[in-house]
Amino acid sequence: MIPNSFDYHRATSVDEAIRLMAQHGMDAKLLAGGHSLLPAMKLRLNQPGVLVDIGRLAELRYIKKEGDSLVIGAGATHDDIANSEVARNTLSMLSEAANLIGDVQVRNKGTLGGSLAHADPAADWPAVMIAAHAHIELRGPNGSRTVAADDFFTGFYMTALAEDEIITAIRIPAPPKGTHSSYQKFMQPASRFAIVGCAASVTKDGGVCQKVSVALTGLSDTAFRASNVEAALTGKKLTKENIAAAAQAAGEGVMAMGDHFASEEYRLHLAKVFAKRALMAAAE
Amino acid sequence: MAKKIQVTVNGKAYSHDVDPRTLLVQYLRDVLGLTGTHVGCDTSNCGACTILVDGQAVKSCTLLAVQADGSEVKTIEGMADNGTLHPLQEGFREEHGLQCGFCTPGMIMASADLLERNPNPTEHEIREALEGNFCRCTGYHNIVKSVQYAAKKISKQEKVA
Amino acid sequence: MTNYIGKAVKRVEDKRFITGKGRYTDDIVLPGMTHAYIVRSPYAHARILSVDTSAAEAMEGVVKVFTGKDIAESGINGIPTGWQVNFKNGDTMKEPPHPLLVSDKARYMGDAVAVVIAESREIARDAGDRVEVEYEELPAVADAKKATEAGAPLVHDDAPNNLCFDWELGNPKAEVNEAMSKAHHITTLEFVNQRVIPNAIEPRSAIGHFEESSDKYTLYTTSQNPHLTRLLMCAFVLGIPEHKVRVVAPDVGGGFGSKIFHYAEEALVIWCSQRLKRPVKWTADRSEAFMTDAHGRDHVSKAEMGFDQNGKIVGLRVKTYANLGAYLSTFAPCVPTWLHGTLLQGLYTTPKINVDVTGVFTHTVMVDAYRGAGRPEATYLLERLMDTAALEMKMDPVELRRKNFIPAFDGVTQPGYQTQVALQYDSGNYHGVLDRALEMVGYEKFRKEQEQARKDGKLLGIGFSTYIEACGIAPSAVVGALGARAGLYEVGQVRVQPTGKVSVYTGSHSHGQGHETTFAQVVADRLGIPMDDVEIIHGDSESVAFGMGTYGSRSLAVGGSAIVKSLDKIIEKGAKIAAHKLEASEEDLEFAEGKWTVKGTDKSVGFGDVALTAYVPHNYPAGLEPGLDFSSFYDPANFTYPFGAHVAIVEVDQETGKVRLKRFIAVDDVGNVINPMIVDGQIHGGLAQGIGQALLEGAVYDENGQLINGSYMDYTMPRADDLPSFEIDRQVTPCPHNPLGVKGAGEAGTIGSTPAVVNAVMDALSPFGIKNLEMPLTPERVWRAMNS
Incomplete structure (x- = not known):
């Protein structure tokens, strides 16, 4: 319940936060909403010496249209996204996923950037961001760079984010006309993280799947794109049968995790079920 | 080490030097003596510590006191207005929405957030909105009724006003 | 008023x-x-x-x-x-x-x-x-049955095979075996009644x-x-x-036993x-x-129930391994024995019963009473056997129960019912609660819906549980003979203040049960004074003379009765003072609505007057002590026996195995009711815990004795969105042996609900030929069963 002692700095700008992180090096952690970090610190699973608080930075908390893209500041909370018209209108899976994270209290404080940086293998956002073809904007002492969501999640709680970098924004390209999306989740009943979550977006033209994007979370050490499902459905008529057949490829060849809630085998089964459900919902 | 914070709690301004690792719930309980906010877990699940920070329900066990610097905090102790119970407090009493009382402050505060967003929630919406608050006594049955009672009462009050 | x-x-x-x-x-x-x-x-x-x-x-x-x-x-x-x-x-x-x-x-x-x-x-x-x-x-051992096997690591060097005790109750094994050998059908089930963690918030x-x-x-x-x-x-x-x-x-x-x-x-x-x-x-x-915190349940059992060709039960044989944990907690030895074996009669006329229990040490947290304590485990065995037997014998589970119910008896004009397992039930009307539950659920209509749903590929199920429990524990002499090292009476003191205000000191303890209200209702009603004039004091050994506390749904039946005993003494002494003041004889007085009145006249004296006179005894009956303050110990004559009928309706998602509880109907008979709002609340809470055990909860230990789900991130607590609103009703069969006629309501919901839910899931899964699954019925367990 009681975290270890640490020094606390509240950054007044992203640039200051980057400076502070550089100054304190490995010992420092960024604190945004704190809903991944503080629980770990209370159990002393994580014992940083310095916290740099970026939770107040208005420059990180926004959701807006920029040209054709939707841009979400890393400091936007899950609740901000859940209630954002512009986010919902861009891809409804954004608000669906936001509403399925934790509980109201967690959504009120937890941030998109924090969740992505933490990269919990059972988190919801990674799958949604991959399916949305999002680009993650990072800034560090040497300037800014952008990493595609597909390349961002590199392993178990691991990302392409360098120690001295901050996620500043998430840029989601406008989906083509006729695109609908959905996020479907089988919840771990205690933590309410995903046992399996599937984000899918489908671009439909005359009942045919022009383009499809599918990503899964919860299944293995990191969220990933289900390319084989996409390949199996692209160009096909969006019938129940075709969707179900394509969903069979979900999780193929994946080393699934297992725990007392769901074995490897069951998770792989759920991947198929939830891929189907997400695709069905998106194709409707 | 210690950081100075200024917070308004239930309408009263406070200023204290706190150890950065002090959780907001510890600040409320140990420093301000506001023990109506409870701690029921250490993994941010149970919701017994739910309070309003700048109008939103948060788990005060998952917020450092320093993070609340400059904020407006409302706890269960601040819900009644000059001795008049808040409709939620009244609802929990009228509908027997509490037994041991330990989860109750958090339940009431989480419900306050709900009714602020959705003044007329369905049973399903109430149950979903309270998924972050555990109660081991009531089976939630009467908690749902308590929130419905409050929703009705608030909408009546607003009509009159 | x-x-x-x-x-x-x-x-x-x-x-x-x-x-x-x-x-x-x-x-x-x-x-x-x-x-x-x-x-x-x-x-x-x-x-x-x-x-x-x-x-x-x-x-x-x-x-x-x-x-x-x-x-x-x-x-x-x-x-x-x-x-x-x-x-x-x-x-x-x-x-x-x-x-x-x-x-x-x-x-x-x-x-x-x-x-x-x-x-x-x-x-x-x-x-x-x-x-x-x-x-x-x-090396460690967490499983009770494994702990008794040769070569298992020992928890204590002086407890060979990790045995704490072995114990049996009921008819001699030979008699039960004889009865079972003549059975037309025997239903056999092996159960794990999983370990659950009380989790008071x-x-x-x-x-x-x-x-x-x-x-x-x-x-x-x-x-x-x-x-x-x-x-x-x-x-x-x-x-x-x-x-x-x-x-x-x-x-x-909250306590729930823990x-x-x-x-x-x-x-x-x-x-x-x-x-x-x-x-x-x-x-x-x-x-x-x-x-x-002491955990609850954790039994491994094999249970066999024999039936004749008409579906009448002829015998019941139960073998249970009870996990006690690493050390003996306060009531640990009592729970799997005297609170479990004695309940195996259930509501049925089973003529021969034998239960054999082995208490085992393991390298785990202590196991002790958790809401229901032993009685849920017994009820689970019986009620799972009943629905399974009905399925096997192609009978309706309701009819099978009706055939075997003990007929109604009030315990006053008709004697109590002597079981094969040491108890004498006080009063009961078992058909009544079941009939009402069926009416509420719309049984026949549901069966039709279910049939249609199956055609549409939907898995609906209905499950029953008709339970009895023993509460209000219990006569000290009896429990002493059974191994209790304390008496199980309760203490209630009523102190009338000179102004007629009343302070009541009870040895019961309220941690959610609402004693400050219910007990005050009893006192105010009996004395004919406003509730505001009554204060209930509990929980402090300095102010309350003595007490045995709150558990086993005993507070009102035992603690309330102790208060009533003191109230009787107050009224009796008050009558002496009133008679003196009214210059009448005690026999000519009646006490009602807070005053003593000379029968057939309008001459009366109020409770407040009498109280003041007791403390300012200037004009006072000769030989009578001043003051109006009595303390009583109430030692119950018997347990009390609440009972009820619970019905669950579930739907199973065939693709994921996830169970959704659609409806839960509970008709309970807890005897007389002082505050129906509070009693309903007790039932609701009990139901949630029983349903939690059926579907969500369970401690998981690995082979090294590590508790691997020791947090709310990993142990599933029922949340608001896991449960429906409950449909409950009540029947009243007063307890014949305590002054309030009350039986106890704290554990009924938990005891009855668990098997009803599991039976409902088994009913939903019956097209797959599935008869028994371990709790909690997690999606994966259900999915596996459907796909094996």
């Missing part, structure tokens, strides 16, 4: 809880208070090679670190158990010592090794990380305060029965004089305070609560 009994009076205690003014143990701050952090074994079984406290003790703000060695050297005893169950051959049960801190070996993950006392909670926590303990990890907490100037000790603790804690702690553990010890259980945030027991931490904070001459507070984190 002083007519309160049977009214849904709003709760008196709510005012403080809804305004944040409740006073729970962790809210209490004493001057000069220190904070304790307990260093616990991360291993389920390990030899403690060394404990180095020097780094911790060198930290600024650390007052002292005590280890198991300090405890051992002090010569105090360990934590006792309150019930003795011997081996069948007469040998005394194994009762290994349970020291406050261990020095030789840790026997479960969480066993206490050292305690750090510091100026703040933070420093104590930090210093706890600096206590260096060297362990040699040893308030974690346990204790403050020990020794005052050297007066040689007095005060313990504030999260207890369901402060007097019992005081007795056990003073007489058995610390050897300190009871009259110098005050135990206060202030507001307590706060009945005397825990090591309670004695430890007193012991530390005595050493340090300062108050010492310990409050569990939830993680600590998961691994130190």
Whole structure:
């Protein structure tokens, strides 16, 4: 319940936060909403010496249209996204996923950037961001760079984010006309993280799947794109049968995790079920 | 080490030097003596510590006191207005929405957030909105009724006003 | 209006809880208070090679670190158990010592090794990380049945095969075997009634305060029965004089059994305070609560029920292995034996029953009473057998029950029902509750819907449970003969103040049950005074003479009866004073609505007048003592026997195996009801816990004895969106042997609901030929069963 002692700095700008992180090096952690970090610190699973608080930075908390893209500041909370018209209108899976994270209290404080940086293998956002073809904007002492969501999640709680970098924004390209999306989740009943979550977006033209994007979370050490499902459905008529057949490829060849809630085998089964459900919902 | 914070709690301004690792719930309980906010877990699940920070329900066990610097905090102790119970407090009493009382402050505060967003929630919406608050006594049955009672009462009050 | 009994009076205690003014143990701050952090074994079984406290003790703000060695050297005893169950051959049960801190070996993950006392909670926590303990990890066993097998690691060297006791009850085995051999059909099921964790939302907490100037000790603790804690702690553990010890259980945030027991931490904070001459507070984190609060259930059973060709039960045979954990908690030996075996008659006329129970030590947290305690385990066996037998014999589960029900009896004009397993039921009408439940559920209509749903590929199921329980524990002489080491009466004192206001002191303890309201209703109603004139005081050994506390749904039946006994004495003495004032004879007076009236006249004297006269006895009956204050001990004549019928309707998602509880109908008969609102609330809460066990909850230990789901991230608690609103109703069959006619409502919901839900899921899955699955019915278990 009681975290270890640490020094606390509240950054007044992203640039200051980057400076502070550089100054304190490995010992420092960024604190945004704190809903991944503080629980770990209370159990002393994580014992940083310095916290740099970026939770107040208005420059990180926004959701807006920029040209054709939707841009979400890393400091936007899950609740901000859940209630954002512009986010919902861009891809409804954004608000669906936001509403399925934790509980109201967690959504009120937890941030998109924090969740992505933490990269919990059972988190919801990674799958949604991959399916949305999002680009993650990072800034560090040497300037800014952008990493595609597909390349961002590199392993178990691991990302392409360098120690001295901050996620500043998430840029989601406008989906083509006729695109609908959905996020479907089988919840771990205690933590309410995903046992399996599937984000899918489908671009439909005359009942045919022009383009499809599918990503899964919860299944293995990191969220990933289900390319084989996409390949199996692209160009096909969006019938129940075709969707179900394509969903069979979900999780193929994946080393699934297992725990007392769901074995490897069951998770792989759920991947198929939830891929189907997400695709069905998106194709409707 | 210690950081100075200024917070308004239930309408009263406070200023204290706190150890950065002090959780907001510890600040409320140990420093301000506001023990109506409870701690029921250490993994941010149970919701017994739910309070309003700048109008939103948060788990005060998952917020450092320093993070609340400059904020407006409302706890269960601040819900009644000059001795008049808040409709939620009244609802929990009228509908027997509490037994041991330990989860109750958090339940009431989480419900306050709900009714602020959705003044007329369905049973399903109430149950979903309270998924972050555990109660081991009531089976939630009467908690749902308590929130419905409050929703009705608030909408009546607003009509009159 | 002083007519309160049977009214849904709003709760008196709510005012403080809804305004944040409740006073729970962790809210209490004493001057000069220190904070304790307990260093616990991360291993389920390990030899403690060394404990180095020097780094911790060198930290600024650390007052002292005590280890198991300090405890051992002090010569105090360990934590006792309150019930003795011997081996069948007469040998005394194994009762290994349970020291406050261990020095030789840790026997479960969480066993206490050292305690750090510091100026703040933070420093104590930090210093706890600096206590260096060297362990040699040893093989562990967590499963009760495996623990009895040859070669299993021993929890205690002097308990061979990890056996604590073996025990049987009912008809001789030979008689039961004989009956079973003639059965037309035998239904056999093997069960794991899984270990569940009570999880009162308030974690346990204790403050020990020794005052050297007066040689007095005060313990504030999260207890369901402060007097019992005081007795056990003073007489058995610390050897300190009871009259110098005050135990206060202030507001307590739920118990469900887990706060009945005397825990090591309670004695430890007193012991530390005595050493340090300062108050010492310990409050569990939830993680600590998961691994130190006594758990519940954990039975492995094989049960066989025999039927004749008409579906009449001819016999029942049960073998149970009960996991007791690493040490014996306060009521541990009683739960799987006298609270389980005795309930195997159920509502049925089963002529021959034998139950055989083996109590086993394992390298796990202590197991003891959890809401229902033994009775849910018995009910689960019976009610699962009934629905399974109906399926096997192609009978309707409702009809099978009806065929076997004990006929209605009121216990007044008709005698009680003598079971094969030692109990005599007080009164019952079992068809009545079932009929009402069927009416509420719309049984025939549901069966049609179910048929249609199956055609549409939907899996709907209905499950029944008709249960009985034994509450209001119980006559002291009887429980004494069965191994209880304490009496199980209750104490109620009624002190009428000179102004006619009434203070009531009860040994029952309210931690959610609403005694401050229900008891006040009884008192105000009987005395004919306003409820506002009555105050209920509980939870403090200094103000309440004595008490046995709250558990086993006993508060109103036993504690309430003690108060009624005192009220009778008040009214009787009041009549003497009134007669004197009215210059009438006592026999000519009647007492109603708060006054004594000379029959057939308008001459009367009020309760307040009589009270004042009792304390200002200037004009007073000769020979009568002044004052109006009586205390009574009520020792019940029998258990009480609430019963009911529960029905669950579920839908199973065939793709995922996820079960959704669609409806839950409960018709309970808890005898007379004082406050229907509170009784309904008790039922609701009980249902949620029983449903939780069926679908969500269960402790998971790995093969090394590690509790792998010891947090709310991993242990599934029922949440608001996991449950429907409940449909409940009531039947009233008064208890014939206590003055209020009440039976008890605290555990009914939990006892009845679990098998109803599991039966419903089995019904939904019956097209797959599935008959039995282990709880909790997690999606994966159900999915696997459908796909195997």
